[in-house]
Amino acid sequence: MTSLHIDVLRSGEGKEGEYKVAEEDPLPNWTADTKLTVVGTPLPRVEGPEKVTGRAKFAYDVHLPAMLFSRVLRSPHPHARITRIDSSKAEALFGVRGVLHSGNAPEIEWYKDSALFDTTLRFVGEEVAAVAADSEEIAEDALRLIDVEYDVLPFIADFTKALDPDAPALHEKGNVATEDGEPKVYERGDVEAGFGQADVVVEEEFVTPAALHNCMETHGCVAQWEGDRLTLWDSTQSIFDVREEVAKKLKLPEHKVRVIKQYMGGGFGSKQIAWKHTVIAALLSKRTGRPVQLMLDREAENLAVGNRNPTRQRLRIGARKDGTLTAISVKIEQSVGAHMVGGEGSNTPGLYQRLYRCPNLRTEQWPLYANTGPAVAFRAPGYVEAAWALEQAMDMLARELDMDSLDLRLKNYAVTDQKRDKPFTEPESLRRCYAAATEAFGWRAYRKPDSHGPRRRGIGIAAHEWGGSGYPPGYAWVKLNADGTADVVTGTQDIGTGTRTSLTQIAAEELGLPVAQVAVHLGDTAQGPYAPVSSGSATQPTIGPAVRAAAADARRQLLRAAGTYLEVDPLSLRVQDGKIFVEGESGHATTVEEVTQRIAPHMIQGHGARGANPEDKSIRTFGVQCAEVEVDVETGEVRVLRIVASHDCGRIVNPTLVESQVVGGVTQGIGFALSEERVVDMARGVVMNANLEEYKVPVVVDVPPIEHARVDLADPAANHTGSKGIGEPPTVPTAPAIANAVFDAVGVRITEAPITRARLLAALAAKESAR
Amino acid sequence: MYWPLLERRLLPLPAVRLKVNGTEYGVAAEPRRTLLDTLRNELHLTGTKKVCDVGDCGACTVLADGMAIYSCLTLAIECEGRDVTTIEGLDDGTGRLDPVQRAFVECDAFQCGFCTPGQIMSLRALLNQTASPSEEEITRAVTGNLCRCGAYLNIVKAGKRASELLREETQTAGAAR
Numbered sequence: 028m029t030s031l032h033i034d035v036l037r038s039g040e041g042k043e044g045e046y047k048v049a050e051e052d053p054l055p056n057w058t059a060d061t062k063l064t065v066v067g068t069p070l071p072r073v074e075g076p077e078k079v080t081g082r083a084k085f086a087y088d089v090h091l092p093a094m095l096f097s098r099v100l101r102s103p104h105p106h107a108r109i110t111r112i113d114s115s116k117a118e119a120l121f122g123v124r125g126v127l128h129s130g131n132a133p134e135i136e137w138y139k140d141s142a143l144f145d146t147t148l149r150f151v152g153e154e155v156a157a158v159a160a161d162s163e164e165i166a167e168d169a170l171r172l173i174d175v176e177y178d179v180l181p182f183i184a185d186f187t188k189a190l191d192p193d194a195p196a197l198h199e200k201g202n203v204a205t206e207d208g209e210p211k212v213y214e215r216g217d218v219e220a221g222f223g224q225a226d227v228v229v230e231e232e233f234v235t236p237a238a239l240h241n242c243m244e245t246h247g248c249v250a251q252w253e254g255d256r257l258t259l260w261d262s263t264q265s266i267f268d269v270r271e272e273v274a275k276k277l278k279l280p281e282h283k284v285r286v287i288k289q290y291m292g293g294g295f296g297s298k299q300i301a302w303k304h305t306v307i308a309a310l311l312s313k314r315t316g317r318p319v320q321l322m323l324d325r326e327a328e329n330l331a332v333g334n335r336n337p338t339r340q341r342l343r344i345g346a347r348k349d350g351t352l353t354a355i356s357v358k359i360e361q362s363v364g365a366h367m368v369g370g371e372g373s374n375t376p377g378l379y380q381r382l383y384r385c386p387n388l389r390t391e392q393w394p395l396y397a398n399t400g401p402a403v404a405f406r407a408p409g410y411v412e413a414a415w416a417l418e419q420a421m422d423m424l425a426r427e428l429d430m431d432s433l434d435l436r437l438k439n440y441a442v443t444d445q446k447r448d449k450p451f452t453e454p455e456s457l458r459r460c461y462a463a464a465t466e467a468f469g470w471r472a473y474r475k476p477d478s479h480g481p482r483r484r485g486i487g488i489a490a491h492e493w494g495g496s497g498y499p500p501g502y503a504w505v506k507l508n509a510d511g512t513a514d515v516v517t518g519t520q521d522i523g524t525g526t527r528t529s530l531t532q533i534a535a536e537e538l539g540l541p542v543a544q545v546a547v548h549l550g551d552t553a554q555g556p557y558a559p560v561s562s563g564s565a566t567q568p569t570i571g572p573a574v575r576a577a578a579a580d581a582r583r584q585l586l587r588a589a590g591t592y593l594e595v596d597p598l599s600l601r602v603q604d605g606k607i608f609v610e611g612e613s614g615h616a617t618t619v620e621e622v623t624q625r626i627a628p629h630m631i632q633g634h635g636a637r638g639a640n641p642e643d644k645s646i647r648t649f650g651v652q653c654a655e656v657e658v659d660v661e662t663g664e665v666r667v668l669r670i671v672a673s674h675d676c677g678r679i680v681n682p683t684l685v686e687s688q689v690v691g692g693v694t695q696g697i698g699f700a701l702s703e704e705r706v707v708d709m710a711r712g713v714v715m716n717a718n719l720e721e722y723k724v725p726v727v728v729d730v731p732p733i734e735h736a737r738v739d740l741a742d743p744a745a746n747h748t749g750s751k752g753i754g755e756p757p758t759v760p761t762a763p764a765i766a767n768a769v770f771d772a773v774g775v776r777i778t779e780a781p782i783t784r785a786r787l788l789a790a791l792a793a794k795e796s797a798r
Numbered sequence: 799m800y801w802p803l804l805e806r807r808l809l810p811l812p813a814v815r816l817k818v819n820g821t822e823y824g825v826a827a828e829p830r831r832t833l834l835d836t837l838r839n840e841l842h843l844t845g846t847k848k849v850c851d852v853g854d855c856g857a858c859t860v861l862a863d864g865m866a867i868y869s870c871l872t873l874a875i876e877c878e879g880r881d882v883t884t885i886e887g888l889d890d891g892t893g894r895l896d897p898v899q900r901a902f903v904e905c906d907a908f909q910c911g912f913c914t915p916g917q918i919m920s921l922r923a924l925l926n927q928t929a930s931p932s933e934e935e936i937t938r939a940v941t942g943n944l945c946r947c948g949a950y951l952n953i954v955k956a957g958k959r960a961s962e963l964l965r966e967e968t969q970t971a972g973a974a975r
Binding site: 090718 | 839845
């Protein structure tokens, strides 16, 4: 008897009435007052020893007997049609076992109006052909032996020119990447009336670059067929999405496809969808009868499997003298690249719609096609871009009003989600972040040191809100073994954030077992129940409650059995640290192991599901960051001296893991602020820095002290564990906080990210000549 | 477009003698085969990671005669007669982790873990030279190792911790003697 069952409930009227699935196991909330002994402790990552010894097997490390290696030939042109392709020389090369291209591969639809191997190529790096060979070197040689003739077409390198009258149409419906070819518009109140009420209006255009994810492990997989069953070891954030997509593309039943992902060398959003290479590897494996490894090289990684969409945002923001916002209006142009790949999800308007109380607001979003690699979600997609603009504009407004930037933000504090017209589950959350961050930073007391020589110091602040609520469905099982240990099984992924560890803690807490007696198994579609993609900072708040529910289900069965053996009411029993206690008695009456041994070989199994989110409230996460910088006005160098970050993710399950997420997110934010930028040669449509030499990710010397000012406030209205996500938020406010600090230091506003030396020196020179 | 490889492949490949983690291997490899690909694809020592393959990131760092090198920029044939140590070679068979490895777990000096073996080998090389490095020396030792998750602050912390652990071990060993 288990508590998990699915009820389909009718919630609407008539034939077309809506149905919803109800399957929650109602559990008492872990509130701020609940005494927890495992949750909240800094347990070291449970997979740590595997990772530091090199034993952890990433997709790249799966080596199967007789495995072939593959390479993909990619388009050298931003827009072209293949008129002829001949792979006979490549096929004749010693050691080549299979070649696929538009002339010999099965026709498989891809994206909206394209194919796995399309004869129309829309960006430099688009897939033209693939080779499987005995070695990586032979596969590379073979690519050079494939003869392709291209009919080169006019192209769009600069997405802001996508709607020019002479721009070529990249897709049938034109270059606006929405269903109806129209921009997405959101409006509330009366924006023009709002600007009419304003005493001060700030108007500015902001630009953000295409940032490249540059996961350390490139995208890729190993594919193996056994009869009609396909196994894929894929470097993915979503094993179930890959399974569904691959099954669909190859016309296989889902139970014939197994997707495994035990470890992944970074994803940051770019691995949240099924990409072409997985299906190509499966086809090459089928064709050659051998297992095939298809891992992308660094250049392909940077060209073909995602980037943060570049944006241009034209923003107007108005306020009364006292700082009260009267209107915000923004036109956002953002490039989706050459294709809508799914999972872009760049909700750039979202931050504008929610962060500040503002009755009159209009956001207009233009997703545009261009002949560059497809964009895909990148850690807080849309929000990093929007924060760059909105949070600098707030700083500009504060200066116009002669107000402290912090006070202006507090003046326009929002306690409700104005987009959904619902109160936040924790309306004071952001206020606590403002307090924690500014206090730890010393914002109010800060005095600029006297500048000597060319170096000037300054400080800046920025805030954000984000999702990270988690959502149904998501499942977990718990099995109690005869020796009193527990296996927790779920189909989620640990993408490097520490999911294995935090789920171990949740299960151990609810089961009353020491963490050493709990093992979490994840990342295998054949072994665990469904869990959604690991994205949106949702894994912990989605699967955490499911694991807790499964553990609670197992614990109840365990205590019922113990009650029977002990001849006491099971409700008078509690379990902690592997021991079972009877209420009011000193010492333990029995142990988990004694009970499981008596039951064995019968097995206690718990099942858990993630329940629904509350309908009357909006679950959001919030954060604030303060930065201090030093700018050298002679060299244009910006040194970040320190950052204080405060982020509310509800209950902190593991402070070490949260700290690492915060520090890591800020570090990526520093890269976005100061150095990361895909450079496209506009004349040729070629990416000039698709590598780790000229695309500058932060290195160890770029990272200043980063302090995490903890909030750790359980949000019991969010879910019964009180936890929310922390993966994405820390990277959102870093760049605008730095940009605001740069202005504070030298009085120039850098509106185009990143703040390179060239941009800063040009701005300083312009300021000087305007004098 | 070039052809000569087709004929060349039919010739016997040169045999390369390699000493990796104390074990001698004979590998038939094309002269252009990197040490990295040899370790991963021939010897199945996949702890050493391939990230950029052109010497930009440090994930492939191994030790050659105790010094840190990028194995993607080193040909296998260059390593004849050299003593190569990979992350797997830090396993001394006692089941106890190397001090650098222990420090990494203790300090949470990684997230996804893909750059970790390279970071550890860079620090291992430093500690082979200097038992008590300064923070600056630790930082310099890993400046060539990228970490996209942004674990740098904890990596430096782990470097310091590793040197402490190493000193403690040396003292314990000295006292036992």
